[in-house]
Amino acid sequence: MTQTSTRERKVSAWEIAAFAAPAAPLLALSLPTIIFIPPYFASHLGIPLFWVSAIFLGVRIADIIIDPTLGNIQDRTIHPWGRRRFWLTAACPPLMMLIWILFIGLWPGVPIAIAALTVFLLYSAYAAMMIAHLGWAGELMPTYHGRTHVLGAVQFASAIGQVLMLVIAGIAALAFGDDRDGANGAAVMAMGWTMVFLLPVTTALAVVFVPEEKRPPQHHLTLIETIKTLIASRSAQRVLLPDFLLGISQGVSGGLFLWYFQFVLGFTNTAQALLALYFVAALVGVPIWWFAARRWGKHRALAGAFIYTAVTTAILFVLPAGDIWLAAPFMFVAGLSNGGGVLLTRTMMADVVDEDELNTGARRSGLFFGLLLTTSKAGAALGPITYAILGLVGFESVNGANNTPEALMTLSALFIFVPIVLCVLAALTLRNYPIDEKRQAELHAAIEARHSANSENTLGPVTK
Numbered sequence: 232m233t234q235t236s237t238r239e240r241k242v243s244a245w246e247i248a249a250f251a252a253p254a255a256p257l258l259a260l261s262l263p264t265i266i267f268i269p270p271y272f273a274s275h276l277g278i279p280l281f282w283v284s285a286i287f288l289g290v291r292i293a294d295i296i297i298d299p300t301l302g303n304i305q306d307r308t309i310h311p312w313g314r315r316r317f318w319l320t321a322a323c324p325p326l327m328m329l330i331w332i333l334f335i336g337l338w339p340g341v342p343i344a345i346a347a348l349t350v351f352l353l354y355s356a357y358a359a360m361m362i363a364h365l366g367w368a369g370e371l372m373p374t375y376h377g378r379t380h381v382l383g384a385v386q387f388a389s390a391i392g393q394v395l396m397l398v399i400a401g402i403a404a405l406a407f408g409d410d411r412d413g414a415n416g417a418a419v420m421a422m423g424w425t426m427v428f429l430l431p432v433t434t435a436l437a438v439v440f441v442p443e444e445k446r447p448p449q450h451h452l453t454l455i456e457t458i459k460t461l462i463a464s465r466s467a468q469r470v471l472l473p474d475f476l477l478g479i480s481q482g483v484s485g486g487l488f489l490w491y492f493q494f495v496l497g498f499t500n501t502a503q504a505l506l507a508l509y510f511v512a513a514l515v516g517v518p519i520w521w522f523a524a525r526r527w528g529k530h531r532a533l534a535g536a537f538i539y540t541a542v543t544t545a546i547l548f549v550l551p552a553g554d555i556w557l558a559a560p561f562m563f564v565a566g567l568s569n570g571g572g573v574l575l576t577r578t579m580m581a582d583v584v585d586e587d588e589l590n591t592g593a594r595r596s597g598l599f600f601g602l603l604l605t606t607s608k609a610g611a612a613l614g615p616i617t618y619a620i621l622g623l624v625g626f627e628s629v630n631g632a633n634n635t636p637e638a639l640m641t642l643s644a645l646f647i648f649v650p651i652v653l654c655v656l657a658a659l660t661l662r663n664y665p666i667d668e669k670r671q672a673e674l675h676a677a678i679e680a681r682h683s684a685n686s687e688n689t690l691g692p693v694t695k
Contacts, residue, residue: 242372242381249440250371251384252433253319253364255392256426258573260330260357261611262393263422265485266506267400267415268333269615273628275416277339278346280622284615286347290354291612294605297355299457302362302601313443315367322359323434327427329353334423354608360434362601367443369581369596378581383521386574390514392429396422397507404503414500415489457598466583467599469664471606473533474576476657478610480650484544486614490628491646495639497553505555505562512566520571529579530664536571537658541651543568548647576603582666585674589681617645 269287272278278286308314333349368381403421404414461467492502523532543565550561580603588594626638634642666674 242377246441247371247381247384249436250367250381251388252436253360253430254385254388255395255433256429257357257361257364257392258389259392259396259422259429260426262396262485262510263334263400263419264353265482265611265614266488267419267422269486269618270489270628271415271419272346273618275339275419276337276341276346278341278343280618280626280628282343284617284619286343286350287615288612289347290351291609293351294354294358294608294612298358298362298601298605298608299598300601301355301359302366302595302597302599303457304597305359305363305366306595306597312438313445315363315370316438316441316443318359318363319367319434320438322356322363323430326353326356326360327430329356330423330426330430334419334426358601358604358608361604362597364437365577365600365604366596369584369600370444370594371441373594379524379578382577382581383517383574386570386577387514387517389573390510390517390570393510394507394514396425397503397510399425401501401504401507405500414503418503460587460595460598461602464583464587466586466666467580467602469660470576470579470583471602473537473657473660474572474603475606475610476653476660477537477572477576478607479613480540480610480653480657482611482614483617483649483653484614484646485611487617487642487646490626491642492558494632494634495552495643495646496550496558498555498558501555505558508559509562509566510569512563513569516567517570517574519567520574523571524575524578528667529575529582530661530667533572533575533579534658534661536568536575537654537661539568540565540572541654541658544647544650544654573607576607579664579666582671582674585671585678586666589674589677592681617649620645 269283272283272286273280305314305318308317310317312320329349329352333353337346337349364385368385369378371381372378399421400418403417407414407417461471488506489502492498492505498505520532520536523535526532527535543561546561546565551557577600580599584594584596584599587599621638621642624635624638624641626634626642
């Protein structure tokens with residue numbers, strides 16, 4: 232079969248569903264590592280706030296080199312299963328083991344070095360699986376609407392996984408948590424066991440039922456060449472910058488969510504349930520932002536999602552403490568924009584991959600999605616810096632702590648003001664974004680014309 236006929240292979244709805252399945256536990260893992268694990272390290276394991284900040288920031292800094300390198304290696308891999316299926320399968324067992332260690336196996340008083348090493352190894356295994364899955368998503372249906380359709384299914388599956396994690400966390404906190412610390416610890420353990428179970432099942436669905444087309448390995452890029460590729464792609468920079476700002480915003484709001492709702496608003500044992508409602512709304516919001524992208528363009532829809540998030544975050548100023556009947560509908564309304572940012576930045580990066588392919592002749596999905604994963608994780612890593620700031624003003628995260636008004640005011644300012652400013656800045660960076668639907672159609676047509684010419688000139692007539 233020639234390259235032209237391969238690109239026209241029909242992908243069934245069942246294949247898309249099976250392919251998207253691993254996104255449920257993979258994206259669900261990103262949620263507790265931002266929202267639950269840093270506070271868990273501080274309150275349950277007894278690690279000082281300064282070291283919690285240092286661990287997560289240090290790991291994210293390392294990701295700046297690790298993630299693009301993994302993407303580059305995967306682009307060059309040759310394996311009978313297919314490069315993406317191989318990496319998805321190979322990274323699954325170590326990731327399962329590391330999830331168990333981080334969520335269940337660590338003990339109060341654990342040495343800081345052991346906790347830091349566990350986080351580092353987990354994020355490396357997580358990156359290997361995520362880059363393989365996202366790179367494969369860009370290649371499964373290599374057309375404009377085809378790729379965005381696949382990535383939409385991936386985002387929907389990830390939202391289901393996040394909702395499932397939070398529902399389980401809320402149930403565990405209510406059932407097994409006698410106090411704030413016990414509720415958070417029970418939630419972390421329950422989420423860990425759930426992900427350990429779901430990862431092999433969903434990975435098997437993808438690698439067994441979805442074939443991967445054979446593609447030639449790409450040219451090896453050194454670190455310097457990777458940096459030059461990024462510098463040369465202005466479109467990639469225009470996607471990575473708002474994604475980085477979004478990552479910081481999510482890192483700050485996610486890392487402080489439990490403490491704000493528990494210490495400031497007084498939702499001691501129901502904060503997890505409110506967070507679950509927020510992500511239920513994110514699931515509902517995925518088709519809303521996808522429709523907005525088709526109607527007004529991806530970058531305009533993304534800017535709209537940022538402004539929506541800034542406005543709903545500002546409403547926290549007037550949200551009364553302890554009123555669950557007001558907090559619950561607010562969390563649903565606020566959560567509608569949560570899935571939009573991730574979905575739209577990924578579909579925009581898929582367009583950038585097309586532009587790079589037209590310019591270089593190589594399809595480097597792994598490299599570019601590795602860069603995207605790097606910026607989002609690096610941004611999220613800056614969130615725990617707020618823990619060091621809270622430590623300076625004397626904030627105490629342990630159960631029953633009597634925090635000063637100054638400490639609670641600092642917590643409120645960080646949780647509300649920082650995301651508002653970052654979301655507004657991210658929206659402004661999207662002005663005059665160069666790849667709209669018309670430009671994408673031109674890129675796609677040029678790529679298809681090149682493939683057709685190469686097929687006719689080097690492979691002869693299409694045969695099966």
